[in-house]
Structure formats: structure tokens, C-alpha cells
Amino acid sequence: MTQTTWNQHLVKKENKAIVINIIKEQSPISRAEIAQKTGLNKGTVSSLVAELIEDHLVTESGPGVSSGGRRPVLLLFNQVAGYSIGITLEVNYILGILTDFQGNIIIEKNDPHSQQSVEETMKQLKELIAYLIKAAPHSSYGIVGISIGAPGIINKDGDILLAPNLGWKDVSIKGELEAAFLIPVLIENEANLGAYGEKKFGSGQGIENLIYISMGIGVGSGIIINGELYKGNNGFSGELGHMTIDTNGPKCRCGNKGCWELYASEKALLNKVNKGKKQHYLHLDDVLELARSSDPSVLSSFDEIGHYLGIGMINIIHTFNPEKIIIGNRMANAQTFLEDQVESTIKKHILPLYQFNTEIAFSRLPIHSSTLGASAISTENFLNSYLFKQE
Numbered sequence: 512m513t514q515t516t517w518n519q520h521l522v523k524k525e526n527k528a529i530v531i532n533i534i535k536e537q538s539p540i541s542r543a544e545i546a547q548k549t550g551l552n553k554g555t556v557s558s559l560v561a562e563l564i565e566d567h568l569v570t571e572s573g574p575g576v577s578s579g580g581r582r583p584v585l586l587l588f589n590q591v592a593g594y595s596i597g598i599t600l601e602v603n604y605i606l607g608i609l610t611d612f613q614g615n616i617i618i619e620k621n622d623p624h625s626q627q628s629v630e631e632t633m634k635q636l637k638e639l640i641a642y643l644i645k646a647a648p649h650s651s652y653g654i655v656g657i658s659i660g661a662p663g664i665i666n667k668d669g670d671i672l673l674a675p676n677l678g679w680k681d682v683s684i685k686g687e688l689e690a691a692f693l694i695p696v697l698i699e700n701e702a703n704l705g706a707y708g709e710k711k712f713g714s715g716q717g718i719e720n721l722i723y724i725s726m727g728i729g730v731g732s733g734i735i736i737n738g739e740l741y742k743g744n745n746g747f748s749g750e751l752g753h754m755t756i757d758t759n760g761p762k763c764r765c766g767n768k769g770c771w772e773l774y775a776s777e778k779a780l781l782n783k784v785n786k787g788k789k790q791h792y793l794h795l796d797d798v799l800e801l802a803r804s805s806d807p808s809v810l811s812s813f814d815e816i817g818h819y820l821g822i823g824m825i826n827i828i829h830t831f832n833p834e835k836i837i838i839g840n841r842m843a844n845a846q847t848f849l850e851d852q853v854e855s856t857i858k859k860h861i862l863p864l865y866q867f868n869t870e871i872a873f874s875r876l877p878i879h880s881s882t883l884g885a886s887a888i889s890t891e892n893f894l895n896s897y898l899f900k901q902e
């Protein structure tokens with residue numbers, strides 16, 4: 512191919528991406544509106560739309576409202592052309608969802624998980640994936656991808672290099688899953704997926720500079736700068752749970768001392784309320800129940816966790832000056848018992864210049880942000896490979 516025809520080829524693919532994205536975001540929409548909003552000429556729009564219809568990614572609906580003259584036919588994004596699987600592998604649960612191409616959840620399954628070996632976890636993951644695949648309605652493209660979020664340091668190839676709270680080191684699960692299901696698999700840090708999920712579906716919509724804190728058994732974070740996920744030089748960014756807040760503190764599973772997650776996480780809370788107790792072990796749901804009934808010792812535990820959550824957030828605010836920080840994962844369910852202490856701690860320690868103009872939010876999709884982010888990434892990867900495939 513000559514340089515010129517190659518360039519024309521690329522321009523066509525880029526235009527097609529523009530067209531499908533506007534239909535996906537703004538459907539129902541007419542061909543004329545697409546031309547008007549994108550600046551592409553009507554002939555180009557029509558021929559690209561014809562290809563998308565032929566490929567089952569776009570459908571036509573009845574006429575829309577017209578301001579006189581012939582009523583235009585409206586175009587719809589065919590969100591059921593295929594499905595994606597999103598999974599969050601956490602220390603104490605594995606959540607799997609099947610979504611359509613717009614991120615609507617078709618079916619979900621939340622399995623308890625505990626300190627299991629890689630082999631046992633793989634068995635559980637495969638059963639979950641098989642269950643979700645079986646539940647998928649018939650579609651043109653079938654299941655286009657499986658994305659799995661895990662709490663740990665993951666390299667660009669999807670190898671889990673270190674997941675202290677899972678007790679995993681140098682674990683690769685991507686190849687085995689791809690071989691088992693013949694579907695592209697992506698392994699990514701769960702907090703990165705959470706940030707992405709919040710940006711796309713949650714309270715991060717329209718926010719360009721956003722920090723998502725995944726507050727589960729451990730603490731992770733996903734960083735969005737100028738609208739893009741910031742992954743760092745090797746893809747290792749966001750290990751804020753292991754920032755040191757007390758050099759003389761207790762030892763963390765990562766090897767360091769006094770890491771933030773030892774003071775502000777589900778595990779920190781559970782250790783505190785269960786300390787020295789002889790009765791049965793209290794889980795998060797039990798602790799929330801006690802807090803709702805105003806149990807004074809549980810409420811003071813929440814105050815202490817909220818204080819340390821605020822301390823970590825001060826460091827985040829001073830480092831990133833974000834528009835918004837979203838607290839997600841299971842501890843977001845404790846908003847009522849944490850938010851006052853978080854706010855007063857931040858107010859007390861923040862540099863005056865910052866004037867506390869970072870919005871603090873608790874996720875409305877607590878355990879779903881990363882799982883929804885996961886399935887959305889699978890869908891996007893599929894659409895990109897469809898649009899930019901080699902012909």
C-alpha cells in the first residue's frame with residue numbers, strides 16, 4: 512500500500528470510530544445530526560453507517576421528530592450485538608457480571624472468597640466465567656472479552672507481580688483463562704478499573720481529575736488525570752494503600768511498616784472491633800448493624816478509621832489537587848459512620864491555600880465500580896479491534 516492510500520485507510524477508520532462513538536453516546540440520532548455534530552459530510556456518514564448496520568453494531572428505528580419536511584430515520588447503537596464479562600477478584604469475594612455493550616448488567620454472581628491458593632481461585636474463576644457465558648443471550652459477536660480486576664501490582668502483560676492481601680507473588684492467570692475459553696482476557700489492577708468504572712458510570716462522570724480509593728480488605732487507588740487513567744512508568748501507580756503514614760507502625764504484608772491500609776481499611780476496622788473478643792468473629796455487615804444501633808465502641812472504631820482515612824486523603828489532595836475523590840469498594844457502605852470524621856480531619860490538616868475545594872464522595876456503586884469498569888474495557892477493546900482491524 513502506498514503512503515497515501517494507507518493514510519486514507521486510517522482516516523476512514525478514525526471517522527468510523529467517531530461515528531460509532533457518537534451513536535453509542537447519543538442514540539437515537541439521525542444521519543444528518545451526526546454529520547452536523549462531527550463535521551463529516553453526509554455521504555461519508557451514510558456509507559460508514561451502512562457498514563455499521565451491515566456489521567450489526569447499529570440498527571435503524573422508526574422516524575424521529577422533525578421540524579417539518581421528511582421525518583429522519585433514527586439510528587440506534589445495537590448494545591446487544593455482543594456481551595462482556597467483568598470480574599473483580601477480591602480478598603473476600605469474587606464478583607462477576609455479564610453486561611451488554613452499554614454496560615447494562617444482564618446477570619451477576621457474587622461468590623465468597625477467602626485465602627485460597629491460586630489453583631483453588633482459578634477453579635472458582637473458571638466456574639464463574641462458565642456460568643456467565645452460559646447465561647449470555649444469543650448475539651452476533653458473543654462474549655467479546657473477559658476483564659478481571661485484582662488487588663495488587665500488575666504489569667502491562669497482565670501478570671500479577673505482587674498481591675500481598677491475596678498472598679500471591681508472580682502469578683499469571685491470563686494465558687490459562689484464554690486457553691480455556693478462547694476469549695481475550697485482560698488482567699488489571701482493580702482500583703484502576705474502579706476509577707474507570709466511576710468515570711464512566713458513577714459519580715466520576717464529567718470529572719477530569721479524579722482519585723478513586725478502593726477501600727476493601729486492603730486499600731488501592733486509581734488515578735485519572737486529564738480524563739485518562741494514569742498508570743505510571745511500569746503500570747504500577749496507585750499503590751497508595753502502601754504509603755507510609757507511621758515509620759514505627761506495625762508490619763504490613765507488603766514488607767513495609769505503618770502502611771495506610773493498616774489504619775484505614777475493612778481489615779483495620781475488623782481487627783479493631785474483633786480485638787480481644789471471645790464471641791464469634793464480626794464481619795463488616797455485623798459491624799455496620801452494630802453501628803446503626805449506636806454501639807459506642809463500634810462508633811469510636813469508625814471514628815478512628817475515618818480519621819486515618821482523612822489523613823491519607825490529605826496526602827492525596829496535597830499531591831494531586833484532584834477535583835474529586837471517590838471512596839469505593841465495601842467500605843463505601845459505611846459512609847454514614849465515616850464521612851464526618853473524614854471531613855473534619857481534612858479540614859484540620861489541609862494547607863490553607865487549597866481551601867478544601869476537592870469534593871469527597873462515597874461510591875454509589877460500591878463493589879460494582881471496578882467490575883463495571885472491567886466489562887466496559889472489554890467492550891472498548893473489542894470495538895477498537897473491530898474498527899482498527901487489519902484488512
Ligand SMILES: [Zn+2]
Nearest residue numbers: 753763765770
Ligand atoms: Zn504495605
